Amino acid sequence: MAKNKNTEQKIFDAATELFMEKGVDRTSVRDIASKAGINLALMNYYFRSKENLFDAIFTNLVKENTRELLKILDSDMDLEEKVQNYVNAYIDILTSNPLLVPFFMAIIHRSQDKITKMKMISNLYGTEKFSQQIVDEGKKGTIRRTDPSHFFVDMISLITFPFAIRPLIMDRNEMSAEDFNLFIHERKEHVTNLLLKNMKDC
Amino acid sequence: MAKNKNTEQKIFDAATELFMEKGVDRTSVRDIASKAGINLALMNYYFRSKENLFDAIFTNLVKENTRELLKILDSDMDLEEKVQNYVNAYIDILTSNPLLVPFFMAIIHRSQDKITKMKMISNLYGTEKFSQQIVDEGKKGTIRRTDPSHFFVDMISLITFPFAIRPLIMDRNEMSAEDFNLFIHERKEHVTNLLLKNMKDC
């Protein structure tokens, strides 16, 4: 840990951790200040309010975690390779930060009014190009005709949902954090197969 | 005697709505009182505390919404019919109360410590009997050998996740609430097919 991180960054980091762990509403600015080792009022000095700080953190998290995924969707790989890459990359991202999904879920539920936030997560979603590719390959006959919106929802559901219910899965199957990661790792191939098999006629 | 049942129920109902809509932590007891049209102190009179009220509501919601699903899983249908019934029943329940999933997600994230709550949701999960059935039919050769825990996660993910991101789906595809219901209705068959097809060799 770099020891002279500037104060703004310390606040930002501490808040990020706390928001993800305990949820925005159960994190007080005192918690943030004390975790960052700074005075209470500094949060206000750097980010006018808690809500503002939250916005900054949220925007940052979305940017950090979508770039790679969108690049894959927009690339020129064929569908099969693309799905495979997307699933792997997405699961890798989430494995290295298992709280990302519950955090986003909470935000969707929490700030339905704030369309802006919605739009940002929404971009995690399929691009036009990807949808078109599914339609095209359906017409060409390389794959079964598939509704892109259902396909996309399937894919995201299968990838992300296990992280949303991670505590339940771990509890029920008596898994450690490592066990869970193993389980999730298995899902890379499992989900890819499930999705691709469904696209093929048979 | 009739009147007090009324008040208690009014509090219970108002709180249920608010908790599901805005989340537990963003709902104040004053909100509840005003929505229920009762005095602030009555909440404490009937349910000792907000957390207590929350527990009561939560327990009730779980009970209400799992009974039918567990009955299906424990029934003597063959696997194919069972999956079909489960998917349909689950989607019907969620369609008639689209906030159920986000609410449960929030709880999982919110009260990871409270094991009891975990266990309750956990029972939404596959029963032993169902898992065994998957293993058995795999051995018999009626279906491909399938890992029950992955299968179950797949099934729940595909059913419930769309509700967790409902605002996003609606926003992105410019859907009204009705459109969304239609989309979800389509998923009954879609998800069933996806799951069943994957269990067959081909």
Add this chain to the structure above:
DNA sequence: GAGTGTTTAAAATATAGTTTAAAACAATAT
């Protein structure tokens, strides 16, 4: 050492959940 940006301490607001004490009510026994 004046001026700048940064940090601290403390006061002022605001809102949360909970508790109290007494009034209003309903049912029943006198």
Add this chain to the structure above:
DNA sequence: ATATTGTTTTAAACTATATTTTAAACACTC
């Protein structure tokens, strides 16, 4: 019909904590 009792409701107070604002202290640069 009235007094007694237990239940339900009310308004206000209490306690705790969250958030925002203000002003002063510090430290660095020019």
